Amino acid sequence: MKKLYLISFLFIVQSILAQADSIKYQWPDLPFNQSKGINGTFCEYRDTSPEGHFHNGTDIGEPDGNPIYASLDGVVHYIGNSGSNSYVRVRTQVDGKWKHLTYLHIVPNPSLSAGMPVTKGVTVLGTIYSGQGHVHLIDRELAANATDYSVEINSLRNNGGLNPYFDNYPPIIHENTLQFKLYGTEFNLPSNGLSDKVDIIIKLEEQNGSDGISRNNGTFIAGYRIWNNDKTEIVYEPDVNGVKYRFDSKPLDSDVHNVFVKGVATLSSPVYILTNGDGADYINQTGIVNPNYFDTSLLEPGEYQLEIFSEDTRENYSNHFVPITITDEDVVPPSEPVLLALLNADNANSVKIIWESNAEPDIMGYRLYYTVNATLTDWKLAADENQLTNLINEYTIESTDKFIVPPSSPAYFFKLAAVDSSLNESKFSDVYSRSNYNSVVDYPKALIVDGFDRFGGSGSWSLPTHSFNTTYFGALTMYGNTIVSSAANEAVEEGIIDLNDYQYVIWFVGDESTNYRTFNTIEQSKLASYLESGGNLFVSGSEIGWDLDRNHSSSEPSDTLFYRHYLKAKHIYDGNGTMNRAVGVEGTNFEGATINFGQSYPEDFPDDIDPINGAETVLNYTVMRNATEFRKAGIAFTGNFGESENIGRMIYCSFGAESTGSFASMLSLITKVMDYFSIPVSVEEKELTGIPVNFELSQNYPNPFNPSTNMKYSIAGKGLVSIKVYDVLGNEIATLVNEQKTPGYYEVQFDTKSARIGLSSGVYFYRLITDDFVTTKKMILLK
Structure with a gap:
């Protein structure tokens, strides 16, 4: 192992040569010449800002209220008063250059002012701010001018900075966190099957003591190299001596997630992408950490040993070997495909799918999977790459008995995977749903549009795909007889799907916001046309108002016009995490509804909105806007849109209902949404003579109900009218109407207490029968 010690020595020499600033100074807290414990190291990860950043100093533990002294003689350069982030900056002249030290998280000494001289170990700069428990010391490289703010450097550097500093604890390499991922993706590669370009990811910890606060810090040096299998020779070493990171100076914060894994690394868990960057020297010189990788094609296929190493500023060294196998086989799967539409094309049990072709040149085709389970488990194959070839992007299966594995019960839920020429299968697309009937039915058509593309980053949903469509589908199916299909918003935008083919459209956008755009100009135009044609639209999304009803860098001229005249809303407030429940407004069709959200993913910014241009509030948050009114969560409108004389209906919820x-x-x-869409237009609007044109049975309200519910119906001709209630087995439960009726509008109540037998929670049916008309609707009793 002599070679290892030599390499370690080279690291230290290289580190010393790279650090031109050798100014040493005493500790800022008593005793001044005694080494201290470190609560936070230079350039470790900080997730205390929205996008994360590098820690630009060293945290020295000290009780609240204790004094902090100047570490060098100098002059007060600036005093910042900003609560817990208050600080004093001191400049010191050294050989014609200037050293700046900043003491952060202190209450500045009120007797100090800019320009006053300070003496090391004598002048009290301030006291530890309450609740902080440490001083954050920022050191900067020597600058030519007194006012220059040079780059931050490591105050624990071996040949400068805080002195003395003793550390006998080597860094910790968490072997069980090691991951190999296909470069730039989330696809995991096995250690015995590495190919192509690879990201190496691992958690590394600096420690300077045995307690927890001394162990969760970021490291100083990190790198890797490849040895032959018996570890007698290094066969590959990136950059200089394999050192990828050596944090002498702070890189650009914009590159922090090229060092630490976004969404994985935290303040107490420093997880590094060990393969990024162009070497420690380049990073220290430029501050730039470029994306990079371990290119396995540089080595012959075979077995090797990967060495991962880490070292602190006091030459404490750790390393770990991992056996790896490099292969020239294609083990890299394609990217997940985009499922554009899943349609019930024949009003029975056919399946039509439309997808976006993958860009990879070796795509063989696609596999369509289904499940009959609402739990989305036990997936079976409906069609494979022999049918869904790379030459097509849509396909229709005439009936479910034509599936590769025919289902034993109705199949509702589907997802798509791509397959390449090496039979590598991709991750799955979003899960979409469609209705399934044994024979052709003549029910209204509904379309669920998935406009929720945002994931990761500052978004609430972290994964590239989801199954939120199925939540809407399940509720819509439980409501009543409807032919449901599903589509991505791109299918509507590209003209693949025509909204006007559907009586009802449910469109959800999750927490899409300004960067992803909730509704672009093409989608706005499509939705406006649909409403002008008399469509029924339900929209759900938490950032729609934030996106469309204010000016920002991505705004379009049509945004506010669409939001205020078609969604009939005005944005009031961006919302917060306490707004996590909506209730129906008394006296509206939504009375009695309670929706708890922010559960399947955090809903931290649901919009507070006001209805305008004739709309009404139907849902309130349970949080007060002011002393007299609640914040508003949902609005509804029935009437004319644009210049059209058609009657359209629109409901807009300003939170992600799927959450x-x-x-x-x-x-x-x-x-409540479907009940609202089913409410007959007033008699005056529908028929001025007061005589119905058509027979009609409306959806019961409330629904679900307990113990009673009402049904409105219209009779267009004189005759015997019967309305009866049945259970799911067809047993008659109650007769509500059985008499001669003249043309007109009627309403009847079903009270479960009047039924012959006690009724349990579940689905029931009510049927209107006349000489010329028969129809059945579904209702739900919830006790």
Whole structure:
């Protein structure tokens, strides 16, 4: 192992040569000449800002209220008063250059002012701010001018900075966190099957003591190299001596997630991408950490040993070997495909799928999977790459008995995977749903549009795909007889799907916001046309108002016009995490509804909105806007849109309804939505003579109900009218109407207490029968 010691020595020499600033100074807290414990190291990860950043100093533990002294003689350069982030900056002249030290998280000494001289170990700069428990010391490289703010450097450097500093604890390499990922993706590669370009990811910790606060810090030096299998020779070493990172100076904060894994690394868990950057020297010179990788094609296929190493500023060294196998086989799967539409094309049990072709040149085709389970488990194959070839991007299966594995019960839920020429299968697309009937039916058509593309970063949903469509589908199916299909918003935008083919459209956008755009100009135009044609639209999304009803860098001229005249809303407030429940407004069709959301993913910014241009508030948050009114969560409108004379209906919820963790909440909401869409237009609007043109049975309200519910119906001709209630087995439960009726509008109540037998929670049906008309609707009793 002599070679290892030599390499370690080279690291130290290289580090010393790279550090021109050798100014040493005493500790800022008593005793001044005694080494201290470190709570936070230079350039470790900080997730205390929205996008994360490098820690630009050293945290020295000290009780609240204790004094902090100048570490060098100098002059007060600046005093910043900003609560817990207050600080004093001192400049010191050294051989014609200037050293700046900043003491952060202190209450500045009120007797100090800019320009006053300070003496090391004598002048009290301030006291530790309450609740901080440490001083954050920022050291900067020597500058030519007194006012220059040079780059931050490591105050624990071996040949300068805080002195004395003793550390006998080597860094910790967390072997169980090691991951190999295909470069730039989330696809994991096995250690015995590495190919192509690879990201190496691992957690490394600096430690300077045995307690927890001394162990969760970032490291100083980190790198890797490849040895032959018996570890007698290094066969590959990136950059200089394999050193990828050596944090002498702070890189650009914009590159922090090229060093630390975004969404994984935290303040107490420093997880590094060990393969990024162009070497420690380049990073220290430029501050730039470029994306990079371990290129396995540089080595012959075979077995090797990967060495991962880490070292602190006091030459404490750790390393770990991992056996790896490099292969020239194609083990890299394609990217997940985009499922554009899943349609019930024949009003029975056919399946038509439309997808976006993958860009990879070796795509062989696609595999369509289905499940009959609402739990989205036990997936079976409906069609494979022999049918869904790379030459097409849409396909229709005439009936479910034509599936490769025919289902034993109705199949509702589907997802798509891509397959390449090496039979590597991709991750799955979003899960979409469609209705399944044994024979052709003549029910209204509904389309669920998935406009929720945002994931990761500052978004609430972290994964590239989701199954939120199925939540809406389940509630819509429970409501009543409807032919449901699903589509991505891109399918509508590209003209693949025509909204006007559907009586009902449910469009959800999750927490899409300004960067992803909730509705672009093409989508706005499509939706405006749909409403002008008399469509029924339900929209759900938490950032729609934030995106469309204010000016920002991505705004379009049509945004506010669409938001205020078609969604009939005005944005009031961006919202917060306490706004996590919506309730129906008394006296509206939504009375009695309760929707708890922010459960399947955090809903931290649901918009507070006001209805305008004739709309009404139908849902309130349970948080007060002021002393007299609640913040508003949902609005509804029935009437004319644009210059059209057609009557359209629109409901807009300013939160992500799919984020509810309760199916009962979603069912309550969708039931109210569909009830609203089913309310007959007033007699004056529908027929001025007061005589109905058509027979009609409206959806019961409330629904779900307990113990009673009402049904409105219209009779267009004189005759015998019967309305009866049945259970799911077809047993008659109650007769509500059985008499001669003249043309007109009627309403009847079903009270479960009047039924012959006690009724349990579940689905029931009510049927209107006349001489010329028969129809049945579904209702839900929830006790």
